[in-house]
Amino acid sequence: MKYKIYQVDSFSNSVFAGNPACVVPLSMWLSDDMLLNIARENAVAETAFFIDHGDYIHLRWFTPDLEIDLCGHATLAVAHVLKSELNYNKKKIKFKTQSGELIVCHENDFYYLDFPSRKPKLCELPTEIASALNIQPQEVYRSRDYMLVYKNQQEVEAIDINQVFFNKINLGYGGVIVTAKGDSVDFVSRFFTPQATILEDPVTGSAHCSLIPFWAERLSKIELKANQLSERGGRLICKDNADRVLIGGQAVTYSKGEFLL
Numbered sequence: 001m002k003y004k005i006y007q008v009d010s011f012s013n014s015v016f017a018g019n020p021a022c023v024v025p026l027s028m029w030l031s032d033d034m035l036l037n038i039a040r041e042n043a044v045a046e047t048a049f050f051i052d053h054g055d056y057i058h059l060r061w062f063t064p065d066l067e068i069d070l071c072g073h074a075t076l077a078v079a080h081v082l083k084s085e086l087n088y089n090k091k092k093i094k095f096k097t098q099s100g101e102l103i104v105c106h107e108n109d110f111y112y113l114d115f116p117s118r119k120p121k122l123c124e125l126p127t128e129i130a131s132a133l134n135i136q137p138q139e140v141y142r143s144r145d146y147m148l149v150y151k152n153q154q155e156v157e158a159i160d161i162n163q164v165f166f167n168k169i170n171l172g173y174g175g176v177i178v179t180a181k182g183d184s185v186d187f188v189s190r191f192f193t194p195q196a197t198i199l200e201d202p203v204t205g206s207a208h209c210s211l212i213p214f215w216a217e218r219l220s221k222i223e224l225k226a227n228q229l230s231e232r233g234g235r236l237i238c239k240d241n242a243d244r245v246l247i248g249g250q251a252v253t254y255s256k257g258e259f260l261l
Helices: 032-042 072-084 127-132 153-158 208-219
Strands: 002-010 019-025 046-052 057-062 092-097 100-107 110-116 139-142 146-149 176-181 187-192 223-228 234-241 244-249 251-260
Touching: 002 072, 019 032, 019 072, 032 046, 032 057, 046 072, 057 072, 072 092, 072 100, 072 110, 072 244, 072 251, 110 208, 110 234, 146 208, 153 176, 153 187, 176 208, 187 208, 208 223, 208 234, 208 244
Parallel strands: 019 046, 057 092, 146 176, 187 223
Antiparallel strands: 002 019, 002 251, 046 057, 092 100, 100 110, 110 244, 139 146, 176 187, 223 234, 234 244
């Protein structure tokens, strides 16, 4: 059998930046083991698989290690493939996912992801994470992910992770966000996942489900601009909508082809 595959750089308007995701359209679900093997073979942070049911699109996300409950950049990648490659003509794209219904709209070359808000709560920092950090945070919060708040952007840029200690903790779907007020944007962040094939995620849409409500409250702003400070980098337009968040970004197709099973 032949399957189409697309690779998209999300949260960027040019290739070799943002977060790469692979997108695989299906007509019926393959086994979970097969989906995971395809994701491993693709060797990017996430591979998104979807089936178009007409009224909605059933969407699932796999890292090279496991299926996850929510992924922003791969959702953006699927929306981009639908609009730019598959001539999808509906104004709103409705996705059915493990995290409920997600809606993506396309306007003026930007995709806007309507995601659940996951406001983090103050907590203690696990010893394994503290031991893995070269700079300790000022504050610690958690929702799905741990969120570590730093004094300034320079500290976030200087964070280095000792994987010997870091990989002793298992966070399931979650990871560790490090964040601070930005120099030229409202806030900046980086994202790390323990026990994962890819330690630092280039741009993490799902992390902004927690970052947006936190920084919206702290900065007394509803609309915010954000940068993720990975090597590839990513730019996001954000809006706090009470129990929902809007995460906006651009995307560009890097490659398209097919694979055989």
